[in-house]
Amino acid sequence: MVTLDKIYHAAFVLKQVARKTDLIHAPNLNGLYLKTENLQLTGSFKLRGAYYKISQLTQEQRDAGIVACSAGNHAQGVALAASRMGIRSVVCMPDGAPISKVESTKALGAEVRLVKGAYDDAYNYACQLQQETGMTFIHPFNDDEVIAGQGTIGLEILDQLADVDAVICPVGGGGLISGVAYAIKNLNPSVKVYGVQAENAPSMAESVKRGEPITLETVRTFADGIAVKHPGDTTFEIVSKYVDEVVTVSEDEIAAAILALIEKQKLIAEGAGAVSVAAAMFGKLPIEGKKAVCIISGGNIDVNILSRVITRGLVTAGRNTMLQIALEDKPGQLLGVSQIVSECGANVVNVRHERSDANMAITSCFLYLGMETRDFDQIREIRRRLTEEGYKIVN
Numbered sequence: 001m002v003t004l005d006k007i008y009h010a011a012f013v014l015k016q017v018a019r020k021t022d023l024i025h026a027p028n029l030n031g032l033y034l035k036t037e038n039l040q041l042t043g044s045f046k047l048r049g050a051y052y053k054i055s056q057l058t059q060e061q062r063d064a065g066i067v068a069c070s071a072g073n074h075a076q077g078v079a080l081a082a083s084r085m086g087i088r089s090v091v092c093m094p095d096g097a098p099i100s101k102v103e104s105t106k107a108l109g110a111e112v113r114l115v116k117g118a119y120d121d122a123y124n125y126a127c128q129l130q131q132e133t134g135m136t137f138i139h140p141f142n143d144d145e146v147i148a149g150q151g152t153i154g155l156e157i158l159d160q161l162a163d164v165d166a167v168i169c170p171v172g173g174g175g176l177i178s179g180v181a182y183a184i185k186n187l188n189p190s191v192k193v194y195g196v197q198a199e200n201a202p203s204m205a206e207s208v209k210r211g212e213p214i215t216l217e218t219v220r221t222f223a224d225g226i227a228v229k230h231p232g233d234t235t236f237e238i239v240s241k242y243v244d245e246v247v248t249v250s251e252d253e254i255a256a257a258i259l260a261l262i263e264k265q266k267l268i269a270e271g272a273g274a275v276s277v278a279a280a281m282f283g284k285l286p287i288e289g290k291k292a293v294c295i296i297s298g299g300n301i302d303v304n305i306l307s308r309v310i311t312r313g314l315v316t317a318g319r320n321t322m323l324q325i326a327l328e329d330k331p332g333q334l335l336g337v338s339q340i341v342s343e344c345g346a347n348v349v350n351v352r353h354e355r356s357d358a359n360m361a362i363t364s365c366f367l368y369l370g371m372e373t374r375d376f377d378q379i380r381e382i383r384r385r386l387t388e389e390g391y392k393i394v395n
Contacts, residue, residue, distance in 0.1 A: 141175025
């Protein structure tokens with residue numbers, strides 16, 4: 001069972017390897033406090049649970065070697081812990097895991113086996129491997145020692161912000177929020193603990209609603225660290241008892257949160273790490289006027305998709321937009337449109353004429369105008385001015 005004693009013991013053990021990450025006040029980000037586990041060793045909180053679990057293995061278990069499954073962050077935690085303790089490790093990862101996480105896991109000393117599908121498929125393969133080889137399986141979340149290791153974050157938050165009102169936590173399989181909620185609720189029951197999932201991977205949220213662990217048919221989110229089809233049975237029980245609410249956020253909201261963290265706090269968060277901030281930014285939780293801590297659980301975002309995520313974030317925040325305008329195909333039309341955009345203070349970044357659409361008159365064209373804007377109010381002002389001047393906005 002998870003106990004406070006076990007969490008305190010984990011904190012003692014982890015002093016030799018895990019960083020006590022800073023709790024940063026972010027007045028420009030809804031007044032939130034940010035628990036920066038993205039700045040943890042290996043770039044994620046997962047090191048805490050993995051290291052504590054492996055430190056508690058018997059010599060016989062260590063000699064057998066360890067096997068784990070992970071979308072990337074637990075993999076790196078296991079690899080680092082195993083190499084520090086001289087233990088052989090095999091990590092099964094979904095083949096869609098970010099290349100950066102795969103390479104980092106290898107660099108930390110683990111043997112990586114890529115498995116076709118999502119996290120749950122890697123989990124099934126790891127279980128099969130454990131049965132075939134007798135290696136010790138290190139579960140990423142459904143394990144008491146792993147949960148206790150993650151619970152050390154709860155102890156740190158209470159130490160760093162004694163009058164905290166709420167803690168907002170990313171949720172995949174539930175290991176992080178289980179440990180944090182157990183620690184916080186047992187030490188200060190008045191503190192609210194909220195969980196956040198991607199709306200395209202809501203396994204824990206749906207399980208809580210139905211009162212039993214459920215398995216999703218598919219999960220599809222760029223927040224790969226929380227793309228879990230089935231929550232842990234142990235974590236589900238703890239979440240049901242100690243967590244006040246579990247909500248979901250959209251892909252666009254996650255992207256907007258990543259962008260806000262970059263611009264306003266100079267912090268890089270991966271999709272899973274930013275869902276807590278997304279929930280706060282988009283009013284998913286009753287935290288107005290409260291001292292709320294968002295756990296930024298990881299910063300290992302794939303740089304290959306970072307630019308796309310930023311672009312999505314800009315669109316969601318009203319900082320980037322595209323207008324489609326129907327024009328008479330004659331000289332001066334583009335000048336009139338550009339003048340209005342300029343007077344409204346926006347910046348044109350790309351222009352495209354389309355004359356071949358079968359649905360338009362032969363003497364007409366579509367103008368596609370990409371713009372950098374301040375916010376949605378500026379976009380509405382541009383659209384209003386264009387309409388008043390007689391331009392027809394199609395989209």
